[in-house]
Amino acid sequence: MTAPEAPADPALLRERALVALTAARARTRLLTTCVDDAELTAQHSPLMSPLVWDLAHIGNQEEQWLLRAVAGREAMRPEIDSVYDAFEHPRAERPTLPLLTPAESQRYAADVRGRVLDVLERTPLHGAGPLTDAAFAFGMIAQHEQQHDETMLITHQLRRGPAALTAPEPPPSKGLPTPEVLVPGGPFTMGTSTEPWALDNERPAHRRDVAAYWIDTTPVTCGAYLNFMADGGYTQSRWWDPAGWAHITEHGIRAPLFWREEGGQWLRRRFGVTEPVPVDEPVLHVSWYEADAYARWAGRRLPTEAEWEKAARHDPATGRSRRYPWGDADPTPAHANLGQRHLRPAPAGAYEAGESPYGVRQLIGDVWEWTASDFLPHPGFVAFPYREYSEVFFGPGHKVLRGGSFAVDQVACRGTFRNWDYPVRRQIFSGFRTARDASVEEGAR
Missing domain, CATH: 3.90.1580.10 (paralog of FGE (formylglycine-generating enzyme))
Structure with missing residues (x-):
């Protein structure tokens, strides 16, 4: 065996997923509130997306996987799916897309998260399929958000101007x-x-x-x-x-x-x-x-x-x-x-x-x-x-x-x-x- 099994207790699984999702969102908030809206919407390098794209993309992926795929709910904003599809639009062209504003992105991500917490509380975490067994989908989304947090930190390193993080x-x-x-x-x-x-x-x-x-x-x-x-x-x-x-x-x-x-x-x-x-x-x-x-x-x-x-x-x-x-x-x-x-x-x-x-x-x-x-x-x-x-x-x-x-x-x-x-x-x-x-x-x- 190469690693210990996940906690079998559903309460422990839910707690683990909640801690991971909460930590990721706290970091996302730090990375997107330490600069003003102009910095959020600017493209600091053609290698990277504007920070505001990452923010809404995080919410969109969470909605698609946890609200739609896991919970079977209707799409909240289906018209933005293609805008935040990383495979459809290379980073260099993302500033030209009809992106949500910083305020809209923050509200959207927060609205998705509020509904996700309800889904986490109600979803069986054993025996319902590989997407939810051991809270896999919730862990996948926490990892996805943290990976984008690292991407946003790279953008902070690329941006010019005074330090925004300490x-x-x-x-x-x-x-x-x-x-x-x-x-x-x-x-x-x-x-x-x-x-x-x-x-x-x-x-x-x-x-x-x-x-x-x-x-x-x-x-x-x-x-x-x-x-x-x-x-x-x-x-x-x-x-x-x-x-x-x-x-x-x-x-x-x-x-x-x-x-x-x-x-x-x-x-x-x-x-x-x-x-x-x-x-x-x-x-x-x-x-x-x-x-x-x-x-x-x-x-x-x-x-x-x-x-x-x-x-x-x-x-x-x-x-x-x-x-x-x-x-x-x-x-x-x-x-x-x-x-x-x-x-x-x-x-x-x-x-x-x-x-x-x-x-x-x-x-x-x-x-x-x-x-x-x-x-x-x-x-x-x-x-x-x-x-x-x-x-x-x-x-x-x-x-x-x-x-x-x-x-x-x-x-x-x-x-x-x-x-x-x-x-x-x-x-x-x-x-x-x-x-x-x-x-x-x-x-x-």
Whole structure:
């Protein structure tokens, strides 16, 4: 078994769903009330939607799945379905659509939520079908809203102007662990068949055999990345995937997104504040191509997705796979940097309590970690409850990211959770760690 079963008591299931939905809505409210209507309706980057689109889209998805699909109710505003269909309208064109105003969007989302709470109270959560068993649909919608909250936080990072958000600093590191650890070869259980709110691409659990390898105990830091830059990392094609080299050459990229050099010092912009690049913090806002080039420069490589998950979940003492690196218990502030509790990654080596059995830290939270792998289905994959969540993205065009970032809520982040994006993407809260093959002798230890 790869994870504990959901609480069987319907009251506990309802409470879990209520807590998740309430936390997501509180965060949505924070992200959409800290700026004025002009900021909500502006498009701060063609890569992102106006914040007001995300707000109404959250309400529309909640209505479609929980009021219509689960409760069988009539559509509240069927005329807006196409406006807030993410597949029908790319982000760059969404400002031209007949969007609800900020006030209308807020009222709509609140009206939907009021009705959803009534549905949650009345819906059987066992035996009525896979959409409602273990409150799956309610958990799916809570995850969806938190994912859009992360998207809106990215928009806040992209917007210009004074800071609109504040948060306390993350905890310091008490010291770096050994730079890398050996993960012995052998099989482990990847994915899950029992995590109640796991999404379709995390399923099913299956055995993977992985050769021995070494993996970094922390994500690559800004200081280490500055060494790559100082050694001509952005000027030597030999380190780059050909497509990556063409991309950075065409766009004149010579540093992570939001970095600039001034007076011989590298600075970065972070949520409206300009500050020196922190050398002890995991590097952030790098593309897959940049991560891959750094790894080659360092004489290493990016870990595969299976290697990442084995380092994060496999317990060599028992042979089982955990929900999280530290065990099966939900994250606490001592385990990981999650939920927008802080507005930056913690220094490398922080969160000792979140360490995996192999001694690897910060696998959950802080930064999404690029892997070497294309986004592909697990063996036995079945699309549920709709193809457009995962299946349409499978293939070599998207690379897998694992682990979550400081912007991810715990409901949308676990040891099996899979994210994916284009290899050029840099506005996301992405970093990486590196790996290398182990020798035959090392693998036999």
